[in-house]
Amino acid sequence: MDEPLFRDCAHYWRSPLVPGGDMVTAEYREHEFAPHWHEAYAVPVIEAGAEMFAYQGGHHVAEAGTVPVINPGEVHTGSRAMEVGWRYRVFYIPVDFMAELTGDIAAAPQPMPWFPADVIRDPDLAARVARAHRLLEGLNGSAHGGPFPLHGDPLAAETALIDAMSTLIVRHALRHTDARQPNIDPPRVALMKERLAADLTEPLSLSELAADVGLSAFHAARLFTQATRMPPHAWRNQLRLQRALAPLREGVAVADVAAACGFTDQSHFTRHFRRMFGVPPGRWQAGNGPGR
Incomplete structure (x- = not known):
């Protein structure tokens, strides 16, 4: 049986647990992202299908279960890498959030973390990122009169968020240096x-x-x-x-x-x-x- 094709739809949302950040839950097939950049770290997890993107002078394919991190200010594109399209969850994490967390991990101020251009293939990290995203999305909604709905658990969600981002930093962060572009x-x-x-x-x-x-x-x-x-x-x-x-x-x-x-x-x-x-x-x- 053929897999159903994904639709072009996206849900953008915010959480008080990520001040200044944005999150999106989306699926795409026909849409192609033109070259663009973000002021924040883009930390996606591909849930199904596969995305193809140009980034830092190369062309990459991120399949289900991968985490293709995009550094702040870095130009990239995005389009489907297979016929069905792709479905993903994305954190747009502010630079100061990541910088503070990096310093907390090292117990001392650190340069801003920088992540490799290659797609991160770390199933455990992908599961942590997806779990944190789902928990924060479960808290999304102020219809109950407060920042979180009555059924949400902010403690669990924030713990999962810190766990996911600290795991990303500890396992995969590099030091950002202008040596990449000597001229x-x-x-x-x-x-x-x-x-x-x-x-x-x-x-x-x-x-x-x-x-x-x-x-x-x-x-x-x-x-x-x-x-x-x-x-x-x-x-x-x-x-x-x-x-x-x-x-x-x-x-x-x-x-x-x-x-x-x-x-x-x-x-x-x-x-x-x-x-x-x-x-x-x-x-x-x-x-x-x-x-x-």
Whole structure:
């Protein structure tokens, strides 16, 4: 008997146990994620099917029972690797959460953890991540008048979360170093990022951006793309999408968010948002708005 095909559907949600983080439970078949990045660590566990993605200069396949971690700020894609598609659960864990946990494990401040590009094939870790995600999802919902529903057990859920993330760090974390990219000029890249982020509604030419760091337009574009794996305009659009999440959660109208974040119109915003998050902004907002 043939396996049923997965649908394109996603449920985004939050938990007070992961301040500033996001979670998603989703399945995809037709949807393909365009190159994008996240400000948080993406920690997925593939439950069924398989996902194919480009990441850190390579192409990878994550099958059921694997944990394909994506580091903050790293550009990646996503699409099905088999006919049925894939189903997964994903934690988007803030950098400060992971940094604090890493320091707690070592009993001393540590550099931010960095995870290898290769898909993590660790069945025990996958089971821990999936269990933590399910327990937190079971707590999701404020319909009972509080941060957790009456049947939830925050103690068990938070314990499972710390267990899963600490296991990930202890077994698989590396030290992040710029030695991976010896030809990159971090100060100039940082200045360009700062200018791109200063006013997302400001029209900005490549020549203006390049002049700010004392380079030609050609060299500025090449440097920035080498450092981020994304040209400046695409990186800026990704930042716009990241900055759109907070006002969407606060219930601001989609059209107003689009304008405030520098998109030319709502349809332009919606197109980019769906390519990154797998759902249009209105649907994302419905699951992440006030009281969620």
